[in-house]
Amino acid sequence: MKFLIVFVALFAIALAAPRPDTEVIQNDSDVGPDSYHYAYATSDGTTHTEDGVLKDAGTDHEAISVHGSYTWVDEKTGEKFLVTFVADENGFQPQGAHLPVA
Numbered sequence: 001m002k003f004l005i006v007f008v009a010l011f012a013i014a015l016a017a018p019r020p021d022t023e024v025i026q027n028d029s030d031v032g033p034d035s036y037h038y039a040y041a042t043s044d045g046t047t048h049t050e051d052g053v054l055k056d057a058g059t060d061h062e063a064i065s066v067h068g069s070y071t072w073v074d075e076k077t078g079e080k081f082l083v084t085f086v087a088d089e090n091g092f093q094p095q096g097a098h099l100p101v102a
Contacts, residue, residue: 022046045073045080055088063089 022044029038034057039049050068055061065088073080083096 045071047071061089065089 022042024040025043026039026041026047028040030036034054035052037049037051039047041047048068048070050066052064052066055063055065065086067084067086069082069084071080071082081096081098083094083099085092085094087093
């Protein structure tokens with residue numbers, strides 16, 4: 001399970017690679033045996049923060065609970081979007097003013 005936490009964190013950082021016309025202005029990460037945290041920001045206004053915690057370690061109900069947020073700026077309109085999320089045993093649960101609500 002620890003490998004999964006490290007893999008998820010490193011995979012997310014790899015996906016966060018900026019476009020060639022942007023610069024990384026912040027890049028923080030901390031990966032522990034039962035939790036992780038990472039955050040980045042780029043010069044185009046994109047940000048992402050995420051914290052994950054291993055719940056019920058060593059049991060049959062072991063799971064990762066993740067919460068965080070990400071933002072980006074629409075290149076055409078200049079509008080800034082924010083999504084906050086929780087991802088746990090109940091699935092990925094995003095929230096944002098621009099997202100439809102069931």
